[in-house]
Amino acid sequence: MAKVILTNEVSGLGVAGDVLEVRNGYARNFLVPQGYALHWTRGGEAQVAQIKAARAARELATIEEARDLKAKLEAGKIRLTAKTGTGGRLFGSIKPADVAAAVATAGIGQIDKRKVQLPSIKSTGEYKASVGISDEVTATVTLQVIAQR
Numbered sequence: 044m045a046k047v048i049l050t051n052e053v054s055g056l057g058v059a060g061d062v063l064e065v066r067n068g069y070a071r072n073f074l075v076p077q078g079y080a081l082h083w084t085r086g087g088e089a090q091v092a093q094i095k096a097a098r099a100a101r102e103l104a105t106i107e108e109a110r111d112l113k114a115k116l117e118a119g120k121i122r123l124t125a126k127t128g129t130g131g132r133l134f135g136s137i138k139p140a141d142v143a144a145a146v147a148t149a150g151i152g153q154i155d156k157r158k159v160q161l162p163s164i165k166s167t168g169e170y171k172a173s174v175g176i177s178d179e180v181t182a183t184v185t186l187q188v189i190a191q192r
Contacts, residue, residue, distance in 0.1 A: 122145065
């Protein structure tokens with residue numbers, strides 16, 4: 044087991060500043076190379092305090108922005124175009140990255156594709172998705188999937 048300090052939120056694992064024990068391969072091959080974590084050292088206590096302080100300051104400054112973004116996201120529908128076959132079935136499926144790109148192109152704002160929770164979308168129509176904007180603010184977004192012309 045390897046002891047690590049998370050520098051970013053990892054879904055299902057923890058948030059920035061958490062000190063965790065994970066399997067060696069997970070830390071060595073995924074968390075550390077992707078920049079999600081640092082190896083824990085004796086001087087790690089200072090890093091943990093610094094990460095938590097920066098996270099708290101960032102959350103206080105962005106809570107109003109998060110609420111504004113939530114209002115914008117829930118106000119309208121996000122239109123996604125995809126190639127379709129007969130009966131409106133999609134070639135492939137809609138992914139969280141597609142939703143994040145559609146929100147950015149619509150000029151609504153920037154969302155993290157890792158915080159988008161989608162149902163299985165295999166055909167055209169309207170769907171509900173959940174978007175985590177911050178720890179306390181989650182928006183329910185209406186997605187409108189239409190056939191590409």
